[in-house]
Amino acid sequence: MSDQSAAPVLAGRGLECAIGSTHVLRGVDIEIAPGEVVALMGPSGSGKSTLLHLLAGLLRPDAGTVTLSGQRLDTQPDRVRSARRLRELGFVFQFGDLVPELTVVENVELPLRLLGEQPARCRERALEMLDRLSVADEADRRLSEVSGGQAQRAAVARALVHWPAVILADEPTGSLDTVTGELVLEALVSAASDQGTAVLLVTHEMRVAAWSDRDIHLRDGAVVDAGVPA
Numbered sequence: 001m002s003d004q005s006a007a008p009v010l011a012g013r014g015l016e017c018a019i020g021s022t023h024v025l026r027g028v029d030i031e032i033a034p035g036e037v038v039a040l041m042g043p044s045g046s047g048k049s050t051l052l053h054l055l056a057g058l059l060r061p062d063a064g065t066v067t068l069s070g071q072r073l074d075t076q077p078d079r080v081r082s083a084r085r086l087r088e089l090g091f092v093f094q095f096g097d098l099v100p101e102l103t104v105v106e107n108v109e110l111p112l113r114l115l116g117e118q119p120a121r122c123r124e125r126a127l128e129m130l131d132r133l134s135v136a137d138e139a140d141r142r143l144s145e146v147s148g149g150q151a152q153r154a155a156v157a158r159a160l161v162h163w164p165a166v167i168l169a170d171e172p173t174g175s176l177d178t179v180t181g182e183l184v185l186e187a188l189v190s191a192a193s194d195q196g197t198a199v200l201l202v203t204h205e206m207r208v209a210a211w212s213d214r215d216i217h218l219r220d221g222a223v224v225d226a227g228v229p230a
């Protein structure tokens, strides 16, 4: 459940970013409350993915600030940003990006293994998440043996397995048919909500945005409509 009166868990303020000669973001302000689900919308080329990369600390802004869980992210060295990304964020992309050589459960437990958790505890928690996402039966299969919807559920389980503060999802249902996409989205939003994880969801599609608490619209690198919490 979101707490929009609380301090934002993730905030970008006055974000400017140029890539080559393109001024991609022009003074973007964005805030996400703990547990909130926000859809980031806008036409192709409006800067959605670039904004996501800045908020994840993958890119540094030319101006402005990024604050995650109350601490500046953009000013920290690469090593610290990587460590914070692993611990505090979860990611879901259009094409799952799971490791094909690993089984479903091995993929899901990966963030916990990288964080140094006990192997038995990693396995237990990964199985719990797969059960929560209704893909526990596929735990020991390789990616080539599961459907696109099952793989995307596993990607959601992996993104949530280490209790991140925020999930950043870039077109998470873009590779799925409408019905499968809806089911994956429902699973993402409800599992994140169960554990109080905020979600920033990049999408072109209004039906995807319907799952959010609030929409933010970008055009030509600027926020044109920040929506109002329901």
Ligand SMILES: Nc1ncnc2c1ncn2[C@@H]1O[C@H](COP(=O)(O)OP(=O)(O)OP(=O)(O)O)[C@@H](O)[C@H]1O
Pocket: 019, 020, 022, 024, 042, 043, 044, 045, 046, 047, 048, 049, 050, 051
């Ligand atoms: N690596 C890059 N090199 C050059 N230009 C880039 C690069 N990445 C992004 N851009 C430019 O920045 C602008 C914004 O791109 P971005 O991918 O953030 O938009 P988007 O809203 O996510 O688009 P889409 O919905 O098509 O994914 C575009 O004009 C794009 O051409």
